[in-house]
Amino acid sequence: MTVTVATVATGARILAPLVKDLYTKAKSTGATYLDNWAASQFPKRLAKKICKIESVKTLWQFEKEVLIRDFYYPAAISSNGGKKKVENLDGLGASTVVIEGIVGQGKSMFLRYLCIQELSESGSGRLPIFIELRSVKPGKDLMDYILAEMKTYEIEATPDSFHFLAQTGKIALLLDGFDELDNLLISSVVRELELIIEKYESIVVLVTSRPDCDIQKCAPFEVLRLAKIGVEDHLPFLSKLGLTRVRANEIAIAISESPNEISELIVTPLMLTLTVMVYKSENSIPPLLAEFFESLFATVFTRHDKTKPGFERKLQTGLGERTLQKLFETFCFMCAQAGLTRSLTAEQFASTFERSAEFFTEGATKLEAFRHDVSKVACLLLEEGVGDMTFLHKSIAEYFAASFVRRLHESAAQKFYERVRGDYHKWQEIINFLSKIDQYRYNKFFLIPDCEDFLKDFPSGASCEAGMLEAYLRKLTNGVSLQLSEREGALRVQSMITVSDPHTMHDRSFTIQKVLSNVAFSSHLNAYSNILLKGRVHTASPHPDRKSRMDAFQMTLSEISQEIGYDPFLTSLRIGIQRIERELEMARKYVADENRKEDIF
Incomplete structure (x- = not known):
C-alpha cells in the first residue's frame, strides 16, 4: 500500500513552519544550503520522502509493502516497574537515547513510528534523519551516510550544512540496528556519535540495539528498554x-x-x-x-x-519441503559462521550457498532456484537493491542455524559446543535457541563443562575465604568499568563496560560473564551513593543543560572498591557461585535422567 495523498498533505502542513523557520535562518547567515526549500511545493516533497519510512514488508504482510499505521501496536518503555507509552521524541524524556530490546521486540518499527510521528500533530517539531546502520560499510564514516540522507531532503549536503542544522536543535538522528553494524566499524561509529553529541547540545540522537552492545556503554546515552508484551x-x-x-x-x-x-x-x-x-x-x-x-x-x-484446493506449488529447487528446510538450515549456519545473519551482498549469498551445498548431501540444486524459493515463495529473505538479500528478521537465521546444530551427529555437535564456549558472544542467540531445542547436548557439552571449569577456582564453593575471593575479583574485573546513573539521589548501574582486548574477552566464558554481570548489577551500590557521587571521575554529558533524566558517570570497579571496599562485590560473587552450583546440579541431573532411559532397552 502506498502513502495516501491525505497523509502527505497533512505531513506537508506540519512540516511547513519548520521548513520556513530553517530556511529563513539559513538565508539570514548568507548560506545557500537550503535554497531548494524556497519552493512552495517543497514541504510536500519533503513529507513524501519521509513518508517512505512508513512502508515496510513484514512476516504478516509478505507480498507487498504495508503502512505501519495500518498494523502497528504501539510499543511501551519499561518505567519504574510499569509501562509507559511514547507518542513522540519528547516522550522519551531524554535527547540521547539507546532503545534496547531483545530479539523481535519491535525496535525498528518503534523507531520508524517515532519518525513518521513527526509528520503528525503529535510530532516534536523536528526533522528526522533515519538511517539503517546495517547499510554503513567500511571505507565510509557515519557522517557520509548522514549527509547522503540530507541530500535526499534537497539539502546542500556538506559538513557546514550539518553543522548549521545540528546547532538549531531541530534535527533528530534516528539510527536503527546498532547490533547489525559491521564489527570493524563499531568503535569508529561510537566515537563519531560521541563527538556529535559533545559538539551539539540540542541534537536528538536515538539508536536501537539488542542488549549488551558497545553503544549501551557509551557515556552520553541513556538506555531505555522496550517493555515485553503482556x-x-x-x-x-x-x-x-x-x-x-x-x-x-x-x-x-x-x-x-x-x-x-x-x-x-x-x-x-x-x-x-x-x-x-x-x-x-x-x-x-x-x-x-x-x-x-x-x-x-x-x-x-x-x-x-491455502485457498486453492488440490493445488501444490512446485518449488524451483526440485527439493521436497523437508529437504529444502535442511538446506536452508545449513545456509543459515554458514551465514552465522560468517557473521551474516542480517544482510548479504549478491557475492556473499552466492559464496555462502556454494559452501552450504558442499556440506549438504541430501539433494542438489542451483543457486538461482534456491534464491527463488527462499525469497519469492517463503519470503524468509527479501531482495534489496541489485542482488542484495536481507533476512526478514535476524532471529529467522539464528533459529535455523541452531536447528542445523540440533541435527548434527554427536561428535560434530560436541565439537561445535566446545568451540563456541570460547566465542560465546558471537553465538549467543543461537546458543539460547539450542538450550531449548537441543537440551541434552547443550547441557552435556556446553553448560556442564563451562560451569565445572569456573568452579575449579573455588574448591570450597561460596565458602571460600574472603582473601581468595577478593584476589579472584581483582583479576576478573581488571579493565571493567560501570556506567552509573543518578536520579534524585538514587544510584543505579546502567551498563557494564569491559575491555575490548580479544584475548581478555576470550578468557571470560559464558559462566564467567554471567557471574561478572551479577557482580556488576546486583551489588546494591545505591547504599553507597553518597560516597560514589563524591568520587565520580567522569561526567557523561559535557552539556549540563542537555535534556536527560539522569546524571551519568563512569568508574572502574577498581576505583569503586577504593571508595567502598570489596564487601558488596564479594557478597554478589558468593551468590553468583551458589547459582552456578545449583545450575550445574540441575544440568547433571537432566543428563543423568536422559542417560538412564538407555536402561529401557
Missing part, C-alpha cells in the same frame, strides 16, 4: 493484525493454555505474529519450540496456496 496486550495486538474478535479470543486462549516453553516466549511482537501464522495454519499451537518453528517453515511455503 497478556493484556494480546487482544488489542491481534485486532491490529485484522483478526476478528472471535478469532483473536480463540488465539489468546490457546496461548494461555500452551506449555510454558512456548507461552513464556510469546512476549514480543515477532513471536506473537509467528504464533498467529502457525495457529491459522495448524489450528493449534505446537507444544515444543522446535515443532513451532518447523510448523512455521511449512506455513510460509504453503500460505499462498
Whole structure:
C-alpha cells in the first residue's frame, strides 16, 4: 500500500513552519544550503520522502509493502516497574537515547513510528534523519551516510550544512540496528556519535540495539528498554493484525493454555505474529519450540496456496519441503559462521550457498532456484537493491542455524559446543535457541563443562575465604568499568563496560560473564551513593543543560572498591557461585535422567 495523498498533505502542513523557520535562518547567515526549500511545493516533497519510512514488508504482510499505521501496536518503555507509552521524541524524556530490546521486540518499527510521528500533530517539531546502520560499510564514516540522507531532503549536503542544522536543535538522528553494524566499524561509529553529541547540545540522537552492545556503554546515552508484551496486550495486538474478535479470543486462549516453553516466549511482537501464522495454519499451537518453528517453515511455503484446493506449488529447487528446510538450515549456519545473519551482498549469498551445498548431501540444486524459493515463495529473505538479500528478521537465521546444530551427529555437535564456549558472544542467540531445542547436548557439552571449569577456582564453593575471593575479583574485573546513573539521589548501574582486548574477552566464558554481570548489577551500590557521587571521575554529558533524566558517570570497579571496599562485590560473587552450583546440579541431573532411559532397552 502506498502513502495516501491525505497523509502527505497533512505531513506537508506540519512540516511547513519548520521548513520556513530553517530556511529563513539559513538565508539570514548568507548560506545557500537550503535554497531548494524556497519552493512552495517543497514541504510536500519533503513529507513524501519521509513518508517512505512508513512502508515496510513484514512476516504478516509478505507480498507487498504495508503502512505501519495500518498494523502497528504501539510499543511501551519499561518505567519504574510499569509501562509507559511514547507518542513522540519528547516522550522519551531524554535527547540521547539507546532503545534496547531483545530479539523481535519491535525496535525498528518503534523507531520508524517515532519518525513518521513527526509528520503528525503529535510530532516534536523536528526533522528526522533515519538511517539503517546495517547499510554503513567500511571505507565510509557515519557522517557520509548522514549527509547522503540530507541530500535526499534537497539539502546542500556538506559538513557546514550539518553543522548549521545540528546547532538549531531541530534535527533528530534516528539510527536503527546498532547490533547489525559491521564489527570493524563499531568503535569508529561510537566515537563519531560521541563527538556529535559533545559538539551539539540540542541534537536528538536515538539508536536501537539488542542488549549488551558497545553503544549501551557509551557515556552520553541513556538506555531505555522496550517493555515485553503482556497478556493484556494480546487482544488489542491481534485486532491490529485484522483478526476478528472471535478469532483473536480463540488465539489468546490457546496461548494461555500452551506449555510454558512456548507461552513464556510469546512476549514480543515477532513471536506473537509467528504464533498467529502457525495457529491459522495448524489450528493449534505446537507444544515444543522446535515443532513451532518447523510448523512455521511449512506455513510460509504453503500460505499462498491455502485457498486453492488440490493445488501444490512446485518449488524451483526440485527439493521436497523437508529437504529444502535442511538446506536452508545449513545456509543459515554458514551465514552465522560468517557473521551474516542480517544482510548479504549478491557475492556473499552466492559464496555462502556454494559452501552450504558442499556440506549438504541430501539433494542438489542451483543457486538461482534456491534464491527463488527462499525469497519469492517463503519470503524468509527479501531482495534489496541489485542482488542484495536481507533476512526478514535476524532471529529467522539464528533459529535455523541452531536447528542445523540440533541435527548434527554427536561428535560434530560436541565439537561445535566446545568451540563456541570460547566465542560465546558471537553465538549467543543461537546458543539460547539450542538450550531449548537441543537440551541434552547443550547441557552435556556446553553448560556442564563451562560451569565445572569456573568452579575449579573455588574448591570450597561460596565458602571460600574472603582473601581468595577478593584476589579472584581483582583479576576478573581488571579493565571493567560501570556506567552509573543518578536520579534524585538514587544510584543505579546502567551498563557494564569491559575491555575490548580479544584475548581478555576470550578468557571470560559464558559462566564467567554471567557471574561478572551479577557482580556488576546486583551489588546494591545505591547504599553507597553518597560516597560514589563524591568520587565520580567522569561526567557523561559535557552539556549540563542537555535534556536527560539522569546524571551519568563512569568508574572502574577498581576505583569503586577504593571508595567502598570489596564487601558488596564479594557478597554478589558468593551468590553468583551458589547459582552456578545449583545450575550445574540441575544440568547433571537432566543428563543423568536422559542417560538412564538407555536402561529401557
